[in-house]
Amino acid sequence: MNPNIDEFSEFLVAYTAKMLSIGTYTARVNRCVCRVAKAYGYNVSLTAFTKHFSISVVDRNDHSNHRTYVENIPFSPISFTHISELSALSWHVKDERYEFSKTVQIYNQICQITLNSHIKSLLLMSVASASFCRLFGGDFGGVLAVLVATFFGFLLRLYLAKNTIDIKIQYIIVAFISSFIAYLGVYFGFSLTPDATIGSSVLYMVPGVRLINAVLDVLNENVLVGISRGISAFLLIICMAAGVYITLSFSNIGLLNV
Structure with missing residues (x-):
């Protein structure tokens, strides 16, 4: 029935x-x-x-x-x-x-299935970003700087999301904090590879799932929602870049190839 x-x-x-x-x-x-x-x-x-x-x-x-x-x-x-x-x-x-x-x-x-705890996500995300830093040619000091930058950046992102801050504002603030912490590692001489260090510090923020879904939607002829999702992801990338630019704008590193 x-x-x-x-x-x-x-x-x-x-x-x-x-x-x-x-x-x-x-x-x-x-x-x-x-x-x-x-x-x-x-x-x-x-x-x-x-x-x-x-x-x-x-x-x-x-x-x-x-x-x-x-x-x-x-x-x-x-x-x-x-x-x-x-x-x-x-x-x-x-x-x-x-x-x-x-x-x-x-x-x-x-x-009601419980997702991974925030602590576990923090640790795994931090290790992953640090690994990318090393993969992109970062030195040991840069790896540590990225590890710390990702940990505190992701923690801040969880806090902002919990307080329902607009996601675009989240991306600007978090990208700035993460890249600035990584820059401090360069500023105090812990890392001699500023491009890999600062560039890797914000990789965890790339909206990969949004971009993939946008492509899949377009390929499956859901063009309108696919384009909307693609534009939304592109705006988040711009916000992320704006946060990094704030760090670079008052650093003595100059415009890096990040």
């Missing part, structure tokens, strides 16, 4: 919002949502943008029985674990014909 359209629509709206908010590209969201809907006897039409989406749910046996919603996409950290689990749920619903109540229960369990 198919679930009530009101209950099912509310679930599908929550499922779609969650998928879009955690960094899933649009075509994948559309496939997963349609897969779940068809398993319960409904057709779905989904249109996604950068900040909101619209979704229409129609009973396949009675087209007069339909619901349409326009919802905002909430802000959530990117989570590949949630993307994988929610995508897998759509396949289980299709292949194993879950009861609707079981689907909702599993969905709630997936949403």
Whole structure:
């Protein structure tokens, strides 16, 4: 027996919002949502943008029985674990014909999966940036400077995000702080490779997932949202560059090839 359209629509709206908010590209969201809907006897039409989406749910046996919603996409950290689990749920619903109540229960369990602690993320991100510094020719002092710069920069970014500061302002402030800490390592003589040191100190801020999703959306003919995401990512890169430029503008290093 198919679930009530009101209950099912509310679930599908929550499922779609969650998928879009955690960094899933649009075509994948559309496939997963349609897969779940068809398993319960409904057709779905989904249109996604950068900040909101619209979704229409129609009973396949009675087209007069339909619901349409326009919802905002909430802000959530990117989570590949949630993307994988929610995508897998759509396949289980299709292949194993879950009861609707079981689907909702599993969905709630997936949403409650605890992500990596901030301390673990801080440490891994710092080590990764320091490794890039060494890969780009940085000396040992530069590696240490980048390690410290990334740690405090990422910590500041978490604080600003928690206080709902606009993400563009976040990028400017955090890029400045990270690059300035790395510059201090050069200024006090710990590093003799300023280009690799300062350049690597902000690599963790590159919006890679946004750029990849923008390309995937365009390739999957979701051109409008793909271009929007690409412009959004490009603006963040400009903000990141502005933060680094503030550091370079009052340093005695000059304009570096970072």
